[in-house]
Amino acid sequence: MRAAPDPRPARRRSGRASTVLASAVLLALLLGAQALRIHDDEDRTAPIEASGAASEPVDARSFTVEVVDVAFARSVYDESGFSFGGDEADAGAADGAVEANGVWVVVTADITAAERTLERVEAELETGEGTTYGSSGVSMNALGSIGDAFSPGIPRRGAVVFELPPERLASPSVRFNVFSGLDRRLSGSALVDLELSGSELKKAVDGAEEAVAVPQSEIRKA
Template identity: 30%
Template sequence: MRRLWSILLAVALAGAAVALQAGHWSYDRAYGPFVRNGKIGRMVTEPRFTVQVEQVVTARTIRVPEGPYGARPQVIPANGVFVVVIATVAVRRSPEYVAAARLDTRYGHYALTDKLGGSGLIAPRVTTLGYVRFQPGMPRRGCYVFDVPPGALAGARFVLSDRDTEDAAFGHYRDDPVRFSAEARVDLDISAADATRLTRTAATGYGLPEAS
């Protein structure tokens, strides 16, 4: 009988350990980000910013106008297809950049394209919202541009965050997830049929809307 009770106790302890492990929050879940989901056409409100995605446009090539110092117009081709997310963004409390934008797809995450030129200090020839420093009470309308494979369009979601992992580049938190950030995830409502249509009708020489 004592042996039976020992076995039952061991089984119970093992079950409790498994339950405790299953109930333990992962690091990502415990430390952020705080996510708010939305849909295209509807405003998503976060503590520090709002975003409303108005339209999604696709393009095979983007036309960049002439620039200063004699820079000539350019036509920039996509590796796959450019996805142009047209949105209005506003900050609610203090001047800031809305730090990180990406496109979440069945193939993974895609960052903003670097084909338009520019860098962390120099804006591209066409100013997208990724280079705008927002002021409270002054919504800005413009676009975010991604270069993705055509097969990635269906089910894609646009994601905007108020912080970036680059904010924690040193010390103990290096390469951590975005800790305690606010993150808006907008379903672009692109079905398989929509993805086929958007790929087939992708524009040639599309002119990006400047941030206004």
């Protein structure tokens, strides 16, 4: 037996309209949230990157980095440190200099940890035309594997060294990933644009010095 017709059809229709609207809004939010998800497992825990330019400190939350010098050279050598007693540092074995397979790029930067002590630095040079170069293991003084620690609030200046064919350089940037221990996941990373390109870059590369010393890292004024 059919019931009596609904006495309030208008209310039911507006109720349906609000349901449709609410569903549409929720659906849009869902799609937006889904688009923000990172699907690749590896990318999800990759270092979190901040970018900036060489003329200013770049804040990567767990550390800040400021590039103070970019040098091009045909060969590099390790500057030896002070001996006991604080005598004159000798200029290092310039005859132990290593010739580049291309050109050496020596980037000096001040790295200051923010809240926790960090120990390891991994650096990469992005040429700006699609290739990435890792830092060279040739120099013992360069920032790299086990070295001195970066304490919060205390800037430490060190160099990272790259070797590459000069024709690959277009508009280089250096990525610094500074972390503690062995785990790089979700660590801080800063991509610093060296602000060198075109004729300025070419002039710098052509004027590459014969030999550049790579100093040991040292703490700087806070």
